[in-house]
Amino acid sequence: MIETVRGLMAAPFTPMHLDGSVNLEAVRPYADLLHRNGLAGAFICGTTGEGLSLTTQERMDLAQRWADVTAGREPLKLIVHVGHTSLAESRILAAHAQATGAWGVGAMSPCFFRPQTVEDLAHFCASVASAAPDLPFYYYHIPSVTGVNFPMIDLLRAVAGRVPNFAGIKYTWENLMDYGLCLAFDGGRYDMLFGRDEILLAGLALGARGAVGSTYNFAAPLYHRILESFDKGDLETARLLQGTSMEMIRLLVQFHGNVMASGKATMKAVGLDCGPVRPPLRNLAAEQEDRLLSDLAKIGLADFGCRR
Numbered sequence: 042m043i044e045t046v047r048g049l050m051a052a053p054f055t056p057m058h059l060d061g062s063v064n065l066e067a068v069r070p071y072a073d074l075l076h077r078n079g080l081a082g083a084f085i086c087g088t089t090g091e092g093l094s095l096t097t098q099e100r101m102d103l104a105q106r107w108a109d110v111t112a113g114r115e116p117l118k119l120i121v122h123v124g125h126t127s128l129a130e131s132r133i134l135a136a137h138a139q140a141t142g143a144w145g146v147g148a149m150s151p152c153f154f155r156p157q158t159v160e161d162l163a164h165f166c167a168s169v170a171s172a173a174p175d176l177p178f179y180y181y182h183i184p185s186v187t188g189v190n191f192p193m194i195d196l197l198r199a200v201a202g203r204v205p206n207f208a209g210i211k212y213t214w215e216n217l218m219d220y221g222l223c224l225a226f227d228g229g230r231y232d233m234l235f236g237r238d239e240i241l242l243a244g245l246a247l248g249a250r251g252a253v254g255s256t257y258n259f260a261a262p263l264y265h266r267i268l269e270s271f272d273k274g275d276l277e278t279a280r281l282l283q284g285t286s287m288e289m290i291r292l293l294v295q296f297h298g299n300v301m302a303s304g305k306a307t308m309k310a311v312g313l314d315c316g317p318v319r320p321p322l323r324n325l326a327a328e329q330e331d332r333l334l335s336d337l338a339k340i341g342l343a344d345f346g347c348r349r
Contacts, residue, residue, distance in 0.1 A: 044177070045208070045232040046118060046251035048081035049265070051258045052089040054305050055103065057316035063099050064316055065106045072110040074313055075117065078261040078347045081251065082118030083107060084147060084211065088186060089255040091301060092122050093152075094319045097130055101137045108141035123169060124148035124181060132172035139173040146170075147179035147211055150189040159191045163199035170204050177208030179234065184214055194222040197231055208232050211253050215240070221247045238264070239290045242283040245271045255304055259311045260289065263345035285340060292336045296329055306330045307337065312349035 053075075056067035075083060085107050086092035086100050095103070104121045111117045121143045123134035131148055138146045148169045156162040162180075170178035184190035193210055200207045212220050213236030224233050224247060235244035238254035241264060257264055263286060270279035293303040302325050305315045317324050325333065334342075 046081055046234055046253075048079075048116070048251060048268070049257045049261060050082040050084055050118070050120070050234070050251065050253045051075050051080050051261070052084045052087050052253050052255045053258060054255075054301065054308060054315045055086070055090045055092075055095065056314075057319065059316060061317060061319055063095070063103060065102060067313070067315065068103070068106045069110045071313060071315075072107070072114065072117065074311075074347060074349070075258075075261075076114055079265060080257060080261055081116050082120065082144065083111065084120045084122060084253045087122040087124075087147070087149070087181065088183060088213075089258075089301060089304065090122070091319055091322070092124070093126075094322075097125075097134065100134055104134075104138050104143060105141050108138075108143050112142060118144040120145040120147050120179065122147050122149070122181060123173075124150070126151045126153050128165060128168055131169045135169050135172035135176075139176050143176065145177040145179060145208065146173050147181045149181035149183055150187045152187040152189070155187070155189050159195045159199050162189065162191060162196060163203070166196075166200060166207065167204045170206050174206055176206060177232075178204065178206050179209055179211050179232070180207075181211045182214055183211075183236070190214075192216075192219050192222075194219055194226060197223055197226050201227060201230075209234060211236050213237060213253075217243055217247060220244070220249075224248045239287050240283075241267060241286070242271065242279055255300060256286070256290065256293070258304065259307045259347050260286070260342075260345050261347050263289075266345075285345065288340055289337065289342075292333060292340075296325055296333075297323075299323065299325070303333055306333055307342075310334050310337070310342065311346045
């Protein structure tokens with residue numbers, strides 16, 4: 042039986058030097074921060090990590106570095122995102138992730154030449170998963186980025202019994218009925234990682250047991266309190282805390298929805314400088330960064346932000 046993810050898994054930002062090159066030296070203190078703040082792991086090189094803006098070599102270098110610094114550090118699990126517009130490159134990245142000792146791999150759909158049917162998507166997943174047969178494979182469902190929006194319950198039906206290491210789905214979408222159907226499919230066989238931080242409480246109500254998110258990087262204590270309140274049956278407190286999360290995310294997306302730049306500015310505020318974003322993303326102007334951090338301070342970043 043495939044081990045599953047429980048609790049909060051961060052989707053790390055990719056640390057970069059001022060010249061835009063990848064800063065591998067920052068990965069160890071990053072892993073230290075996640076471990077210190079009770080995260081269950083890291084899902085690297087995905088959307089938050091600007092994975093599709095990185096070269097294959099950069100992604101392999103990051104995977105190796107993260108694998109090195111998380112090895113033996115329970116409970117940190119490392120899932121490497123290996124999605125690519127090229128199936129061949131995805132398979133190379135998946136095989137490499139397995140060689141590094143990563144815990145699992147994940148892949149979003151190709152987003153230029155896209156699968157036209159669920160069967161096309163299932164074939165893609167099967168091919169990528171087979172390149173890392175010893176690792177759990179997660180399909181990364183994020184239609185807002187890929188434009189691929191089949192019901193995931195149909196994908197589970199298509200891969201069941203066909204992809205031995207298909208572990209589940211990182212579900213970053215708002216279709217809660219589809220998410221609930223996936224949770225219940227085949228007796229709860231698949232690990233459905235909830236991927237919308239701003240509605241985590243809704244996912245918990247449906248039965249989510251693990252979640253992956255970008256704001257867990259710098260606000261894990263807030264979300265741990267949501268989990269604790271939910272587990273105690275204190276829904277009033279859980280709703281209030283989720284409201285704080287919503288307001289925080291509203292502030293983060295106010296600059297043209299550029300969460301990566303806003304998130305990196307917030308990471309610096311909690312003590313870890315992840316550097317700039319890579320074009321075509323744009324860094325926040327100094328006055329935007331000042332306004333963001335001032336607004337976050339007003340809603341309690343000092344109280345719910347990660348411990349340095």
